[in-house]
Amino acid sequence: MLNGPRYAVGAILETVDKTPFLVASPEKALADKVWTDKRFSGLHLSDYGAYLSDDLRIDREALRGFDHSQLLVIAKAYNSGFPKDLFQILDI
Numbered sequence: 001m002l003n004g005p006r007y008a009v010g011a012i013l014e015t016v017d018k019t020p021f022l023v024a025s026p027e028k029a030l031a032d033k034v035w036t037d038k039r040f041s042g043l044h045l046s047d048y049g050a051y052l053s054d055d056l057r058i059d060r061e062a063l064r065g066f067d068h069s070q071l072l073v074i075a076k077a078y079n080s081g082f083p084k085d086l087f088q089i090l091d092i
Helices: 005-010 026-036 045-055 060-064 069-078 082-090
Strands: 011-018 019-024
Touching: 005 069, 026 069, 026 082, 045 060, 045 082, 060 082, 069 082
Parallel strands: none
Antiparallel strands: 011 019
16 A cells, blocks of 8 residues: 555646646656565565566666656655665666
């Protein structure tokens, strides 16, 4: 479950036709996916590479374009080892 601080960080307020809604930044979307995916334990750093490229099919070059400062803010909000491990794999 995503509590208040975890939910809010990385959310972007968009408006279309005067209707506001929240959209997750790419960094937030990845963190939420990894956090809520019950199939992935993230116990070992060595598991992340295969999970990101084989299971989620995310291109490593695309990950390099992520906003590093935003990733650090998200990691602090989650207050857990997993985002730090995830971002370590991304060479952040």
